[in-house]
Amino acid sequence: MRRKAGGARPDSQQLLAAKDKTVPDVIAPGLDVLFCGINPSLYSAALGQHFARPGNRFWPALHQAGFTDRLLHPSESSELLRAGCGITNIVARATATAAELSPEELRKGQIALAATVERWRPRWLAVLGIGAYRHAFVRPKATLGRQAERIGDANIWVLPNPSGLNAHYQLAELAALFSAFRDAARAR
Template identity: 55%
Template sequence: MVQITVHLSGFTPRRLAPAEQAQLLDHGLGITNVVARATARADELSAEEYREGGRILTAKVERLRPRWLAVVGITAYRTAFGDRRARIGPQERTVGGARVWALPNPSGLNAHWTATTMAEEYARLRAAVEESSG
């Protein structure tokens, strides 16, 4: 569902197939994981795995210097960066110098977000990025 959400939000001109992930760079987007271990469900990851992933991601952001960091999944963001009160949307803090936005996870298990409402939130991020670019 992430490909359709990214497309519906206006980040890409068409829905990209998973095999086309590298083309996201052509649109100024990069994707990485907070935790680099595949699981069927997010609750299979420990809080320490998320915190360590947050430290690794911070170092990566410091090295690559993106202007924005979008973290998909509010629980992942809260745990990785120790911000229990975070909500979906822009965050007050920066990570490695990048502005931060927490996005809903497009997992099918995230039933209270539809493709449309997720795309709307992703589009809010896109608008903020465009506005900050001048």
């Protein structure tokens, strides 16, 4: 499946200028699922779009898992709201890699994330990245899948990071894990 064109790619100066910028959340009250990335990439911040880097598998995995009826382009992220889904991040500031975030910054981000979840009240929070979840939530032995803890009324599910830099999971595996989550979330 091909993505539709989304404009010019950011050049190296635009990427450097995107450091520490933020990408606005895609959020509304009472969503079924709030997907939570680790933090925006420089590419995403330069374009102002979540999961915008061409190698990121978030949008294809979301579609293949049945969350969307077609493959959305990052510029169409507001379409997720119609599907009962939204997007936020543990840490709002953009970096070249998530490795630039300290465990302390991830823990502080989790506090802000909890406030966001309590304010908007999604049924599910889907954290995208087991390592970031372990650090941010101080759960060093956490595994993928449903977590025992909750934030307010929101259930928590951990999925792999869909970044193209995460070579542990290919698109088919990501889509299968996203699909298993979708089935569990629909089962209530």
